[in-house]
Amino acid sequence: MKRKKLKSFVLPTVFTTILVAVLVTAVVIKNKDNTLAPDDNVLNYVSKTILDNDIPVMNEQQKIINPYTDASVAIGKYFYDYKATAEKQEKSIIFHDETYIQNSGIDFTNQNTFDVVSVLEGTITNVKEDETLGKIVEIKHSNDYISIYQSLSEVSVKKGDTVTQGQVIGKSGTNELDKELGNHLHFEFYANGQIVDPTLYLNKEISASDNKE
Secondary structure (H helix, E strand, O other): OOOOOOOOOHHHHHHHHHHHHHHHHHHHHHHHHHHHOOOHHHHHHHHHHHHHHOOOOOOOEEEOOOOEOOOOOEEEEOOOOOOOOHHHHHOOEEEEOOEEEEOOOEEEEOOOOOEEEOOOOEEEEEEEEEOOOEEEEEEEOOOOEEEEEEEEEEEOOOOOOEEOOOOEEEEEEOOOOOHHHOOEEEEEEEEOOEEEOHHHOOOOEEEHHHOOO
């Protein structure tokens, strides 16, 4: 039996066919791998989007600070409280022009003049000077809070100004209503339209979620 010889073009054709088959198989496998493992850039993009859309659930807290920064400042006269002891009520009475007056705020005293600061951020709603009470600054805050600073010797803000918490608004001084206190700050605080004992609010935390403004 005679052996048949392959024609010269047969072998190259066979090799080419095999090579094409291998390349096609490799491409198919690679595409499957890409389907299972997305590109890193896509993953990073998705992660950033998710993080950007997250909403913090932490409830922010803010503390009302004292209306002064000098640590040597002390309380010279307390807010008059009907429920307080007789001794404390006695320290909450103002005697002026032959009349006893219940103190409507707290008087902070110091021998030296001290800076007066805003207890919270807010808007200056009034600046005036009274013959009896001295220079006065009124600030409206969020949460329906209002703070009033009396007996000032200097004022460094004007009506309509927006102030930050701790910003200096003036300096302590004297007035005609409470001469015996000498240099001091008379501080009053209102909550929901009612005058309150400032000690119930100073250095206390308030919740940002309670903001009613």
